[in-house]
Amino acid sequence: MGKLGGGLMSHPIIVSYYTRNTAYEGHAAELRRSIDKLGLDCRIEPREAKSSWVENCAQKAQFIREMRERESRPILWIDADAVLRRPLHELVDSDADFATVRRRGWEISSGQVYFGTGSKAEALIDTWCKYCRDYPYIWDQVSLGYAWWDTSLRLNLNTLWLDERILLILNRKSFKRFFQIAFNQAAIIHKQESRRSKKNHRKILPEYRNDMLPEWWKEAARKNAPFPVGQERLDELGLG
Numbered sequence: 001m002g003k004l005g006g007g008l009m010s011h012p013i014i015v016s017y018y019t020r021n022t023a024y025e026g027h028a029a030e031l032r033r034s035i036d037k038l039g040l041d042c043r044i045e046p047r048e049a050k051s052s053w054v055e056n057c058a059q060k061a062q063f064i065r066e067m068r069e070r071e072s073r074p075i076l077w078i079d080a081d082a083v084l085r086r087p088l089h090e091l092v093d094s095d096a097d098f099a100t101v102r103r104r105g106w107e108i109s110s111g112q113v114y115f116g117t118g119s120k121a122e123a124l125i126d127t128w129c130k131y132c133r134d135y136p137y138i139w140d141q142v143s144l145g146y147a148w149w150d151t152s153l154r155l156n157l158n159t160l161w162l163d164e165r166i167l168l169i170l171n172r173k174s175f176k177r178f179f180q181i182a183f184n185q186a187a188i189i190h191k192q193e194s195r196r197s198k199k200n201h202r203k204i205l206p207e208y209r210n211d212m213l214p215e216w217w218k219e220a221a222r223k224n225a226p227f228p229v230g231q232e233r234l235d236e237l238g239l240g
Contacts (some may be wrong), residue, residue, distance in 0.1 A: 010093050012074035012114060014042040015036070015067040017059070019049040027191065028080040035084055042065055044080070056142040058132040060110065065125050068115065078112040081191045088114075088187055090162055097121040098148065101167050106221035107210050108148065109167065110141035111190050120158070124151040138208040138238050145213075146237070149226040159224075175220035208238030 014035055018028035028044050035042045047059055064077055075092060078084060091099060091114050098121060099114035115121040128152050138146075149236035151157050168186035214236045220226055232238045 003176055010073075011040055011087050012076040012094075013067075013071055014040060014044075014076050015064065015071075016042070016044045016078050016080045017047045017063050018044070018080040020046045022049060024080045024188075027082075031078065031080055031083055038087055040084075040087060043071070055136055058136050058143075060140050061125065061132045062126040064113075064115065065129055066078055068122070068125060070237060073116070075115050075116055077110075077113045077115075078188065079190060082111060083189050083191075084187065085189065086165070086187045088162075088167070090160075092161060095159045096160035098124055099162055100144075101162045101164050102221075103164055106213075106218040108141055108145040108221075110144045111160075112167065112188050113144070114160070116158075120151070120155050124148065124157065127151050128145065135208075135239065137206055139210060142208060142210055142213065145221065146239075149217075149221070149229075151188060152224075152226050153228065204237070212238065215218075 016028065016031060018024035025046070032042060032044050045063075047063065050059070060077065064075060069073055074094070076088065076194075094114070094116070096114065097116045097118060100112060101109040103109060115125060124147055128147035130146050131138065131146050132140060135143060148157070152159070165185075166187040168184045168188065169188065169190045170192060204220070214229070216233075217237065229237070
């Protein structure tokens with residue numbers, strides 16, 4: 001069980017990885033300090049860098065599966081380029097199979113993702129891993145959305161959509177970043193290292209992003225109403 005005081009002994013263990021010899025190594029150290037300050041348990045480990053930013057991100061699903069096999073409690077993934085300012089009380093004693101922030105009503109955030117301990121959470125992770133393996137050019141948050149869609153169709157997946165206000169994504173401009181941090185009460189601050197790191201990696205073509213998702217997918221996601229997708233629509237999802 002976790003080390004958290006105040007009686008909240010069932011906070012999920014926090015897991016993350018960073019790529020060696022990159023800016024993420026320093027960010028990961030800061031993330032660990034923020035977690036230690038709160039008295040929470042974490043597993044933050046290094047991984048070798050791949051040849052592209054998308055491939056590095058695609059390692060996330062497999063890493064989460066490995067951590068889940070090693071741990072017997074719920075897992076909360078937090079990106080290495082983030083800091084945690086308070087425990088996520090929303091997830092203490094949660095019976096959800098899966099929880100994350102969904103921005104704009106449809107855009108699933110993979111920067112902080114919770115997975116429970118049951119077989120449904122395991123099925124979701126396995127499906128996500130398969131998408132990342134078979135379609136490495138698709139952004140990991142998009143493939144996570146696909147995995148949620150598919151698993152929700154097959155199983156009665158218990159999904160918890162977290163309040164978007166728990167998450168703060170920092171502005172690129174340092175002046176605005178200062179005021180964001182000073183006056184925002186978000187639990188998790190994402191520094192968005194990817195905006196800089198992507199420039200140093202080979203780009204895989206085609207690269208499928210959030211903004212490329214078709215409107216019919218977004219609308220169904222907003223309504224929590226996934227439906228079987230026919231072969232004719234796979235190209236629209238970058239799966240053709």
